[in-house]
Amino acid sequence: MKENYYRQIQLPSGVVHVYAGPELFKGLDYQVFQMANNNLQIPNGMYMSYTPDVHVGVGTCIGTTAVWNTHNGYVSPSIVGSDIGCGMRVHMTNVHKDELKDVKLRRKLVKTIEKYLPVEDHARGHFSDIRLEHIVTKGLHGLPKKYIPDGYTPRKATSLTHVESNKFTIDENALNRFPSNVWHRSHRQLGTLGNGNHFAEIQSIEIAEENRDVAEAWGLFDGQVVIMIHSGSRAWGGSVSQTCSSDILKVMRMHGLGTADPKLLYAPLEHPEAQNYVNLMYSALNYAVVNRHLIAYAIREAGKDVFGSKFEMSTLYDLMHNYAWEEKHDEQSYFVHRKGATRSLPAGHPDNPQPYLTTGHPALIPGSMGTASYIMVGAPGGKANFHSICHGAGRIRSRSATKRLVTLNEFASYMRVGTNDEIVVNQRSLESILDESPQAYKDVDQIIESVVGAGLAEVVAKCKPMAAVKGAK
Structure with missing residues (x-):
């Protein structure tokens, strides 16, 4: 029953x-x-909720949806998060899992991906011919044509259409405040994963029978190999967050604003510094979407090396889970924040991209290393929660606690090391990524059960990991 998965806490x-x-x-x-x-002390709030993966963050929990009316609303960098635009992307391939059952071939694929996708902490991306100012102002439309591989086959083109947004419009004057070193570092990082919980994972899917018609309409089939990517806005988003947080704090002190948590930052939407933050946040959203696109582009090139020229990798969807923007609900304009929360629209909702208007768009929910991920679709009941669902499994242990409490043998068991079903990773030692072991996270199956049980979304496919590429620390 839905009431088992929903509570109002006064x-x-x-x-x-x-x-x-x-x-x-x-x-x-x-x-x-x-x-x-503390978050509820921000004035004029209309609504606040937690998804089942909720856990403590800086100023605001990861797993938060917070809503204001646009005309008297507030914006909070704390309820967006420092990795602005962090989100998910899934690409479909024409490869069946049986073609990757040889563990040696999975290792070869991972090694080849590393050739095209830099994973070292201070690695430089392979895209020096791309102009960063075009990316942060035009999003995917700022890319040279050669990086839109399906642009020459309009019937199959998904790069620009199968995304939550391919361009956020900004006031370019806001960009003038960033020094050259920020531009330089951010340019170098285009098309790189970063570390922490970011990844590119090769998965095989298992379609949920109750939504087989939706899966087939999207181009999914049982045993299909898909590529799931998790990354964000890298140094650009970090610089936006750091610079604007300082500006917002000054506004708060000037107007006597604050809560019991000094790290919870917010300002009235109408204030010039708040508008400046919104503009720069949108530039970081542009960067994040392009960054994931370029990671996928690199993996596509690696796939062609391994599988040959017939290898295909079309975009299923790209969406964000750290952002704030204006949305309409029942003809009313709201400013909606999602921090570690994913928008999941049902069939027929007018905000769906055109290719997904009749089905609802894919909602991409990663698990943890060694566990399943999920592809979902919004249900009508999601309206009660402003169509927000979980963004992943959600941590239950800090990185340091995980390293203390979880052994390498336990992690290796989850990764099935030494078997034909081994989940191949690009790290020489599992010790370097021990803090990302499944034991650091909640049970993703319980998370998904909660979302489905609450009537927010439905499962379309379960994604089982076969290999993973992680950034080095």
Whole structure:
């Protein structure tokens, strides 16, 4: 029953809506509700909720949706997050999992991907011929044509259409405040993963029978190999967050704004510094979408090396889970923040991209290393939560705690090391990525059960990991 997966929690400063099954709800840290209470002290808030993967962040929990009316609203860098535009992308291939059952071939594919996709911490991307100013102002439309591989076959073109947004319009004057070193570093990082929980994963899919018609309409089939990518806006988004957070803090001090948490930053939308942040945030969203596109482009080139010229890799979808923007709900304009939350629209919703208007768009939910990920589609019941669902599994342990409590043997067991089904990774030692082991995260199957049980979205396909590329630290 839906009520088992939804609760309204009355706090001193207001109500937070929590979508989580009984076991996940019971496991929530009290700090999650302390943070909710602080967030609810921001004036004029219309709505706030948590998805089942919620966990403590800086100023605001990851797994938060927070909504204001546009005409008297607020914007909060804390309820966007420092990695602005971080999100997911999935590409479909014409390869079946049986073609990758040889572990040696999976290792070859991973090694070839590394040739095209730099993974070292200070690696330089392979895209020096791209102009960064075109990327941050025009999004995918700022790319030279050669980086839109399907641009010459309009019937199959998905690069510009199968995305949440291919261009965010900004006031370019806002860009003048960034020094040359920020531009230089951000340019170098185009088309790179970064480290932490970012990845590119080779997966095989298993279609959910109840949504087979949706899966087939999208071009998915059982056993299909797909590429799932998780990355964000790299140094550009980090610079936007750092610079604008300082500016927003000054606004708060000037107007006597604040909560019990000094790290929770916000300002009225109408304030010039708030508008400056929104502009620069949109530039980081442009960067993030292009960054994932270029990562996929690199993997496509590697795939052609391994499988030959007949290898295909078309875009299923690209979406964000750290952002804020204007949306219409029941003809009312709202400014919606999502921090570690994914928009998931149902069939017929007018905000769906045209290719997904009749089905709803894919919602891409990663698991953790060694566990399944999911491709979902929004359900009508999601309207109650402004069509927000989870963004992943959600951490339950810090990186340091994971390294203390989880052994390499336990991690290796999850990765099936030494078997024909080994989930191949590009790291020489699992020790370097131990803090990303499944034991650091909640059970993704429970997360998905909560989302489905609450009537927010439905499963279209389960994605099982076969190989993963992680950035080096």
